[in-house]
Amino acid sequence: MSQVAGQLPEAETEEDRDQGAESAEGTEERPGPRGWRQRRPRAARGVSVSVTVLAGVLLLCALVLPNRVERLTFDAFVRIPAEGVLLAGLLLSLPPRPRRIAAVTTGALLGVLTVLKFLDMGFYQVLARPFDLVLDWILLDDATDFLRETFGRTGQVLAVVGVLVLLAGVLVATTLSAVRITNLMVRHRPVAARTTLILGTAWITCVTLGVQFTDVPIASKINADYVDNRVEQVRAGLRDAEVFEKQAAVDAFAATPPDQLLTGLRGKDVLFTFIESYGRVAIDDPAMAGQIDTVLDEGTDRLEKAGFSSRSAWLRSPVTGAGSWLAHSTFLSGLWIKNQQRYRSLTTSDRATLNSYFRKTGAWRTVGIVPGVRRAWPEGEFFALDHIYDSEQLGYHGPYFSWTPVPDQFSLEAFERLERGKKDREPIMAEIILASSHNPWAPVAHMIDWEDLGDGSVFHGIKEQGKDPKEVWKDPDSVRAEYANAIEYSLRSVVEYVERYGDDDTVLVFLGDHQPVPTVTAGSRSKDVPITIVARDPKVLDRIADWGWTDGIKPAEDAPQWPMNQFRDRFMTAYGPRD
Incomplete structure (x- = not known):
C-alpha cells in the first residue's frame, strides 16, 4: 500500500497538476471556519x-x-x-x-x-x-x-x-x-x-x-x-519624412530676384487674415446657412458701398477640427503640412513662405497679429515677421472668452493702432489670426462701437452675457448654434474693419483655416474652407480674373476648389511681373 501511495505523485502528469491548480484558482478560501465563502456558498x-x-x-x-x-x-x-x-x-x-x-x-x-x-x-x-x-x-x-x-x-x-x-x-x-x-x-x-x-x-x-x-x-x-x-x-x-524632404526641395521662386517678386502689389498693404474654424459647413449646412448667408450678403453690399470689390473660392485644408498651425503653414509655405513632423521639418528649414518673399523684396514691413500665442513661439522667426504681437502685446485688458484671449474686433483695432494707423510708414504685409471662432465657441463676443473698445475692459460685461461652454456642449444643436454665432462675429469684425479703415492701398485676403469638429460638421468629410480677396483698386482683382472665382465674399457652391498648398505659387504668379 505504501508503495502504491508513493507512486501516485509520479503518475500525476504536469497537465493534471496544472489543471488542478487552475481549478483551484478563483476559489481559494481564507483559512478558518469563518471564511465568507464557507458561510455563504451560494453568494x-x-x-x-x-x-x-x-x-x-x-x-x-x-x-x-x-x-x-x-x-x-x-x-x-x-x-x-x-x-x-x-x-x-x-x-x-x-x-x-x-x-x-x-x-x-x-x-x-x-x-x-x-x-x-x-x-x-x-x-x-x-x-x-x-x-x-x-x-x-x-x-x-x-x-x-x-x-x-x-x-x-x-x-x-x-x-x-x-x-x-x-x-x-x-x-x-x-x-x-x-x-x-x-x-x-x-x-x-x-x-x-x-x-x-x-x-x-x-x-x-x-x-x-x-x-x-x-x-x-x-x-x-x-x-x-x-x-x-x-x-x-x-x-x-516613417517614410513621410523622406517624401516631405523631396517635396520641400522644389520651390519655383527660389531663384527669382527680389525686384521681380510681387510687383503687382507694390505700395499695397496686404493682410492675410485667418478666421479660426471658418469652414464650408458654415455656408452649406441648412441649419447655419440662413444666418451666415445674411452676414455674407450684407458684408458684400457694405464693402461695395465703401468702394471695394471681392472674389471668393474654396481651398482644401490639410486638417479638420483642429491643427490651425498646420493649415497656416500649408497656406504660407506652399507645402502640404498635414502632421506635426512635417511642421517641425518645415520650421527648421530655409523654405521660403509668402511672408519671407514679401520681406525679401525689401518693400514691405512684415508683422504678425497672433493673439492665440501666450508663450514662447520659436517658430515665429521662421515665418519672417519683423514684429510679432501676441496676446500680451495688443494692449488688451479684458477677459478671455473661454480659449480666446482677445476678441477679433479688438485684435483688428490693435493692428490699426499699433501698425497700420501710423503716419509715414512703409507698406505692411500682415499675418493676422482671428481666434474668436475657436472651439468651444462660448461665450461669444459681439460687435460694439469701435470708439468704445478702449483697453478691452468693456468686454467683461459682454462675457457675462455669454453662455457657459460646459452647458453648451451638453447639446450638439447648441454647439452648432454657438459656432454659427462665433463665425458671424468674426466675419462682421473683418467687414467692419475694412469698411472703417480700408483705403485704395488695402488688399485683404481672408480665409478659414479648417473645418470645425465633427460635432458641428455632422458627418461631413469635406475639408473645404472659404477664401476671399478684397480690394478697392480694380487692378488688384484684374490680376486674378482668370481664376474664375465668385464675385462677393461668399463663394458659390461650384466655385474653384484648390488644395491649400497651391495658393502660394498661384498668388505669386498672378502678382508677379507680366510680359
Missing part, C-alpha cells in the same frame, strides 16, 4: 459566476469594439470575432506554462488595442481621423494645454488623472479577464473545444453567405484589419 458562487460573465463580456467587447463613437451601436457587438475563435483554439492547444504566458500576453494586447481605439474615438471627434502612432504623440500635450486654457488647471489635472486611471484600468481588466476565461476553458476543455469548433464553423458560414445583422456582418475580423491598418500607418509615417 460566493454567484460572485464567481458574475465575475466570469463580466470577464467574458469585457473580452468580447474588446474583440469587436469599433474605433469611432458613431459606430458604438448594439449591432456592432452582435458579431463573431475571428480573432477570439483562433485565440481560444490556440490557448486550448498550448501546454500549461506557455498557455499562461499566452493568456497574459493576449489580455494585455487586447487592452492596448482597446486603448488605441479610445484614442481613435477622441481623434475622430476632434480631427475626423484616427490617432497616428508615429506622428501624433505631441498633440496629446496640446490637448492638455487646451483643457487648462478652457477649464483651468484643476480641470486639466482631473481630466488627465481620470484618463490615466481609465487606461490603466482597461489594461489590468483585459489581462485578468483573459487569464480567468482561459482557466475556465481548461477546466471545461471538452465543452470549450466543441464551442470553439462550432463558432469557427459559424464564422466561415457567415463569411461565405454574407450573413448580416442589420447592416453589420456577423463574421468579424475587426482587430486583424485594425492591426494591419496601423502597421501600414506606421510604415507610411
